[in-house]
Amino acid sequence: MSEAKPELSAVGFIGLGNMGGPMALRLLAAGHAVSVCGRDARRLDPVLAAGAVRCADPAEVAAASDMVLTCVTNTDAVEEVLFGTRGLVHGARPGLVVVDMSTVSPDATRRWAEYLNRNHGIAWLDAPVSGGPSGAASGTLAIMVGGSPAVFARARPVLAHLGRPTLVGEAGAGQTTKLVNQILVAGLTALVAEAQGLAARAGLDVAALPQALAGGRADSVLLQLFWPRMAAGDYAPTSTVTSILKDLAMVESMGRAKAAALPLTALVTELNRWLVAQGHAGEDITALYRFYRPASAC
Amino acid sequence: MSEAKPELSAVGFIGLGNMGGPMALRLLAAGHAVSVCGRDARRLDPVLAAGAVRCADPAEVAAASDMVLTCVTNTDAVEEVLFGTRGLVHGARPGLVVVDMSTVSPDATRRWAEYLNRNHGIAWLDAPVSGGPSGAASGTLAIMVGGSPAVFARARPVLAHLGRPTLVGEAGAGQTTKLVNQILVAGLTALVAEAQGLAARAGLDVAALPQALAGGRADSVLLQLFWPRMAAGDYAPTSTVTSILKDLAMVESMGRAKAAALPLTALVTELNRWLVAQGHAGEDITALYRFYRPASAC
Numbered sequence: 001m002s003e004a005k006p007e008l009s010a011v012g013f014i015g016l017g018n019m020g021g022p023m024a025l026r027l028l029a030a031g032h033a034v035s036v037c038g039r040d041a042r043r044l045d046p047v048l049a050a051g052a053v054r055c056a057d058p059a060e061v062a063a064a065s066d067m068v069l070t071c072v073t074n075t076d077a078v079e080e081v082l083f084g085t086r087g088l089v090h091g092a093r094p095g096l097v098v099v100d101m102s103t104v105s106p107d108a109t110r111r112w113a114e115y116l117n118r119n120h121g122i123a124w125l126d127a128p129v130s131g132g133p134s135g136a137a138s139g140t141l142a143i144m145v146g147g148s149p150a151v152f153a154r155a156r157p158v159l160a161h162l163g164r165p166t167l168v169g170e171a172g173a174g175q176t177t178k179l180v181n182q183i184l185v186a187g188l189t190a191l192v193a194e195a196q197g198l199a200a201r202a203g204l205d206v207a208a209l210p211q212a213l214a215g216g217r218a219d220s221v222l223l224q225l226f227w228p229r230m231a232a233g234d235y236a237p238t239s240t241v242t243s244i245l246k247d248l249a250m251v252e253s254m255g256r257a258k259a260a261a262l263p264l265t266a267l268v269t270e271l272n273r274w275l276v277a278q279g280h281a282g283e284d285i286t287a288l289y290r291f292y293r294p295a296s297a298c
Numbered sequence: 299m300s301e302a303k304p305e306l307s308a309v310g311f312i313g314l315g316n317m318g319g320p321m322a323l324r325l326l327a328a329g330h331a332v333s334v335c336g337r338d339a340r341r342l343d344p345v346l347a348a349g350a351v352r353c354a355d356p357a358e359v360a361a362a363s364d365m366v367l368t369c370v371t372n373t374d375a376v377e378e379v380l381f382g383t384r385g386l387v388h389g390a391r392p393g394l395v396v397v398d399m400s401t402v403s404p405d406a407t408r409r410w411a412e413y414l415n416r417n418h419g420i421a422w423l424d425a426p427v428s429g430g431p432s433g434a435a436s437g438t439l440a441i442m443v444g445g446s447p448a449v450f451a452r453a454r455p456v457l458a459h460l461g462r463p464t465l466v467g468e469a470g471a472g473q474t475t476k477l478v479n480q481i482l483v484a485g486l487t488a489l490v491a492e493a494q495g496l497a498a499r500a501g502l503d504v505a506a507l508p509q510a511l512a513g514g515r516a517d518s519v520l521l522q523l524f525w526p527r528m529a530a531g532d533y534a535p536t537s538t539v540t541s542i543l544k545d546l547a548m549v550e551s552m553g554r555a556k557a558a559a560l561p562l563t564a565l566v567t568e569l570n571r572w573l574v575a576q577g578h579a580g581e582d583i584t585a586l587y588r589f590y591r592p593a594s595a596c
Contacts, residue, residue: 106500130514142514166510169503176500177510183493184516187562191485194562198549199478201556202404205467212464212475216428216440218482220518251496258499261590264485264492267565292559 008097008158009033012065014058014081014088015102016043018238019129020071022137023101023162025050027069030161035064058084059091067097067158074246075104082112094121099155101143103128103182103247106175106254109146113171123151124171128178130185131163132238139163144181146174179254182247183265185239188222189285190268196230197292206231230289237284241275244285248272306395306456307331310363312356312379312386313400314341316536317427318369320435321399321460323348325367328459333362356382357389365395365456372544373402380410392419397453399441401426401480401545404473404552407444411469421449422469426476428483429461430536437461442479444472477552480545481563483537486520487583488566494528495590504529528587535582539573542583546570 012035013024021043028034028050037055038044048054055061058081062068068088070081078100082088088098098116100109106126113124125147135141141163145152152167159165168177200206210227213219229235248269255262271288280287310333311322319341326332326348335353336342346352353359356379360366366386368379376398380386386396396414398407404424411422423445433439439461443450450465457463466475498504508525511517527533546567553560569586578585 130511130516132515135514140513142511142517144510164513166506168506168510169501173502176502177497177507180493180497180500180502180507181511181514181516183496184489184511184518184521187489187492188486188516188518190562191482191489194485194560195478195481198481198553198556198558198560199474201558202474202478202552203467204471204474204478208464208466209475209478212442212466213428213440213479213482215438215462215519216433216479217430217519217523218428218479218486219440220482220486220520221513221515222518223482225515254500255496258496260496260499262492262496263565263569264488264562267561271561 008067008154010035010064010066011158012036012061012068013047013052013071014061014068015071016040016047017071017073018133019136020101021046022133023069023071024052026139026161027158028052032158035061037061057086058088059086062088062091062096063093065096067099067155069099069101071101073102075108078102078104078112079108082116089116089120089122092120092122095123097123097125097151097155099125099127099159101127101129103178104175105250106172106179109175110172113147123148125151125155126171126174127159127165128174129163130178130181134238135163142166144168144174144177146171176254179247179251182244183251183262185222186244186248186268186272186285187264188220189226190271190288192223192226193230193289193292196227196289197294200294226286229284229286230293235280235283235287237282239285240282241272241285241287242281245269245272245276306365306452308333308362308364309456310334310359310366311345311350311369312359312366313369314338314345315369315371316431317434318399319344320431321367321369322350324437324459325456326350330456333359335359355384356386357384359389360386360394361389361391363394365397365453367397367399369399371400373406376400376402376410377406380414387414387418387420390418390420393421395421395423395449395453397423397425397457399425399427401476402473403548404470404477407473408470411445421446423449423453424469424472425457425463426472427461428476428479432536433461440464442466442472442475444469474552477545477549480542481549481560483520484542484546484566484570484583485562486518487524488569488586490521490524491528491587491590494525494587495592498592524584527582527584528591533578533581533585535580537583538580539570539583539585540579543567543570543574
């Protein structure tokens with residue numbers, strides 16, 4: 001295997017949601033041939049208009065591609081894309097590189113990577129992202145990659161169109177890193193909501209606060225991004241309560257497996273479950289501010 | 299009062315601790331005459347060597363100054379500096395500007411500001427800071443200022459040597475903003491510790507993680523600053539557990555007064571109290587990682 005591997009130019013993209021859609025558009029804009037599949041016209045039309053080639057199913061996408069990116073809802077959805085009746089494995093040639101950008105189980109990820117390599121000669125990277133739809137659109141996602149350095153080196157030029165890829169370890173390590181990321185994202189969202197609740201009740205000029213704290217020890221990406229949305233009561237989904245709870249369930253499971261105490265995350269998880277119980281499952285995680293905002297703002 | 303006010307060139311500095319010391323040195327380096335007082339040679343010597351003038355007490359400092367900055371431990375300490383037997387009020391001329399950079403009670407601050415203005419013609423700014431000793435030394439502190447726009451405009455050139463001053467409201471608003479800041483600082487410290495505890499137990503390359511998350515939604519100043527310290531078991535004080543608990547007690551008190559629920563902050567406060575109970579009061583707030591680190595790292 002010492003010969004130079006060909007460039008990965010023919011790309012497949014499966015999962016054209018609020019993250020995958022803008023990512024596929026960036027790859028098209030960068031000049032890649034992009035094959036897609038799906039049944040939802042609302043999701044397909046923008047990428048087809050931008051030049052994507054429509055395939056019937058993941059097997060066809062795999063057959064047309066050197067590299068397939070997947071960005072779907074959860075562990076079961078990845079499993080279906082890979083191994084379903086018309087899954088990737090049924091169209092893939094040996095040497096295909098699969099890059100899963102969904103946020104899913106690290107344990108399942110390690111099993112898939114090993115199985116695909118052994119039985120189908122498929123190379124694997126897990127590459128979950130952080131940055132939301134705006135980061136996907138602007139190509140500034142943090143991309144946490146698990147896999148082998150050789151496969152990473154080949155996939156890197158493609159991933160670089162989507163953000164900043166960092167190899168963090170072997171297969172599964174990208175997903176584990178994403179779970180650590182989600183501890184911080186979910187916790188920070190609650191902290192920002194809690195801080196704004198007190199600021200609003202204490203009569204501070206809420207709108208001015210992120211700028212006043214910018215660059216100090218309290219500053220964070222989410223302070224600058226979520227504080228204004230909470231102040232405006234903007235709970236339009238970028239990352240939904242349902243989605244963060246899916247990730248926090250995996251965090252809980254890993255904490256249990258590794259005997260890691262996670263008291264803040266446990267509290268934050270319960271607060272998000274409470275949002276679901278009150279009918280806000282489909283809102284953005286900024287909706288946590290519903291519990292904190294002054295009554296006059298309700 | 300429409301005539302132009304003179305420049306504030308003669309500065310007094312009271313409170314030469316791990317924050318005030320480097321701040322006084324920056325003012326001296328910027329060419330200000332700086333009067334100081336105190337009994338601790340270890341704290342005085344560096345600023346005297348840099349050209350500061352030694353006074354016997356706060357009253358003498360006030361008599362020698364157009365503007366006095368205070369940076370002391372707590373509400374009682376500010377009260378003593380202002381109103382003690384040889385406090386500032388006993389040497390101040392009308393027109394003196396007092397800028398309190400300590401983190402203290404917003405309510406007491408509002409009382410002082412009103413009293414000093416009415417009875418002594420002293421102008422007031424509360425200007426607590428965030429950024430730690432390193433921010434104080436590099437002049438990159440976030441400075442949250444409460445007071446009148448006219449006094450802020452006069453003090454701003456001096457404060458600009460210490461960091462980025464932002465006027466956030468009337469007297470007391472600087473302190474209230476600092477308490478909001480401390481909700482985020484204390485909570486983020488616990489979140490970073492919790493995230494690292496899971497990362498370490500899950501076998502991730504802990505040292506590589508802040509870089510992998512840089513710029514993403516999970517990123518924060520404290521992730522970049524505290525994560526490596528926790529990984530190294532570095533609990534050398536920049537901001538002590540005692541000090542954050544003093545601030546969190548004021549947060550609790552304000553939450554009670556304003557009917558603001560603060561569930562995460564309550565939990566974070568208890569974790570810090572637990573550190574005190576275990577003998578770690580004088581350590582940095584990074585010591586919270588003691589509760590999270592894998593046993594093999596203890």
